[in-house]
Amino acid sequence: MTAALDRIRVGSAPDSWGVWFPDDPRQVPWERFLDEVAEAGYSWIELGPYGYLPTDPARLTDEVARRGLKVSAGTVFTSLHRGPSVWEATWDHVGRVAALTRAMGAEHLVVIPSFWRDDKTAEIIEPPELTTEQWGHLARGTERLARVVKDTYGLDIVVHPHADTHIDSEEHVERFLDATDPALVNLCLDTGHYAYCGGDSVKLIRTYGERIGYLHLKQVDPDILADVLGNGVPFGPAVQRGVMCEPPAGVPDLEPVLAAAQDLGVDLFAIVEQDMYPCDPDAPLPIAARTRRFLRSCGV
Known part of the structure; x- marks a missing residue:
C-alpha cells in the first residue's frame, strides 16, 4: 500500500x-x-489569469465556497530582467492580483518570467539568453518584489521556471537560485516544464529542497517532446501537439517527485496543471478526474 503523503x-x-487568457x-x-x-x-x-474568475472578492468567495473549494495561489507574469524602468507597471499588475489572492485567504503568489517569444504568434521578441546585467536586474527585481508583496499583502512569492522563458533549464534555475536570497525567493517547481527543459525534478528537490515552496504537477510526452525540441517548435504550438500529457503516461514519474517533496518535511501545495490550450470543452473533466484518482494511488 502506498504511504500517505500527508504534507x-x-x-x-x-x-x-x-484556460490561458482572461x-x-x-x-x-x-x-x-x-x-x-x-x-x-x-x-x-x-486563480489562473487575472480576470478569468470574478475579481470581486465577495463574489468569488461565495462562488468557490459553495462548491467546497479554496484558493491556494494567484499568478502573475513579470519582466523584471528589464530593470527598474518596468517596476511601476509591474507593481500595478501584481498589486491587483496579490490583493485578490490575499482576500481569498491564499498565502502564495506564483511569479512566472515573461516569455522571450510572443505567447500567441510565437515570434521571438527577445534573446533567449540574458546578459550579466539582465541577470542582476532579474535577481534584484525579484527580491524587491518578494519584499513588497510580503510587506503589503503577507504573501510568499514562488518563482515558476517555464519553457520559453529565461528561467527554464537546470543551469538557468540554479543560476537564479544562487543569485537570490533564500529568505525572500523560493520556487514553484513545475515538473512538466522542468522536464521539458531537460531538468530532473527529484534532483532539484534533493539539492535545493529549502527553496522548494510550491509544486505544479504535470508530465510531458517524451516522443512529442523529442520532435518539438528537434524542430525548434515554440511552446504554444507544442502544447497544441499534446506535449503535456495526462499522467501517468509521460515523464517525469510523479511518485518519486511526490515522495521527495514529502521528505522535505514541510507542507506543500501540489497543483495539477496540464496545459491544454486550446481544447475541446468536454475534454478536461474526465482527464482531471482520472488524474485525481491517479494521485490518490500515489498517496495524495
Missing part, C-alpha cells in the same frame, strides 16, 4: 481546463471550470 495538498487550476472564446466559462474542478475531486484551485 502535500493537491489541487488543480484553470490551465487544466484549457477572456477567450475558445475557453470554458469560469462557472463551468469551478463546477467541474469540484466534481473531479479537487478542493484547492489557483
Whole structure:
C-alpha cells in the first residue's frame, strides 16, 4: 500500500481546463471550470489569469465556497530582467492580483518570467539568453518584489521556471537560485516544464529542497517532446501537439517527485496543471478526474 503523503495538498487550476487568457472564446466559462474542478475531486484551485474568475472578492468567495473549494495561489507574469524602468507597471499588475489572492485567504503568489517569444504568434521578441546585467536586474527585481508583496499583502512569492522563458533549464534555475536570497525567493517547481527543459525534478528537490515552496504537477510526452525540441517548435504550438500529457503516461514519474517533496518535511501545495490550450470543452473533466484518482494511488 502506498504511504500517505500527508504534507502535500493537491489541487488543480484553470490551465487544466484549457484556460490561458482572461477572456477567450475558445475557453470554458469560469462557472463551468469551478463546477467541474469540484466534481473531479479537487478542493484547492489557483486563480489562473487575472480576470478569468470574478475579481470581486465577495463574489468569488461565495462562488468557490459553495462548491467546497479554496484558493491556494494567484499568478502573475513579470519582466523584471528589464530593470527598474518596468517596476511601476509591474507593481500595478501584481498589486491587483496579490490583493485578490490575499482576500481569498491564499498565502502564495506564483511569479512566472515573461516569455522571450510572443505567447500567441510565437515570434521571438527577445534573446533567449540574458546578459550579466539582465541577470542582476532579474535577481534584484525579484527580491524587491518578494519584499513588497510580503510587506503589503503577507504573501510568499514562488518563482515558476517555464519553457520559453529565461528561467527554464537546470543551469538557468540554479543560476537564479544562487543569485537570490533564500529568505525572500523560493520556487514553484513545475515538473512538466522542468522536464521539458531537460531538468530532473527529484534532483532539484534533493539539492535545493529549502527553496522548494510550491509544486505544479504535470508530465510531458517524451516522443512529442523529442520532435518539438528537434524542430525548434515554440511552446504554444507544442502544447497544441499534446506535449503535456495526462499522467501517468509521460515523464517525469510523479511518485518519486511526490515522495521527495514529502521528505522535505514541510507542507506543500501540489497543483495539477496540464496545459491544454486550446481544447475541446468536454475534454478536461474526465482527464482531471482520472488524474485525481491517479494521485490518490500515489498517496495524495
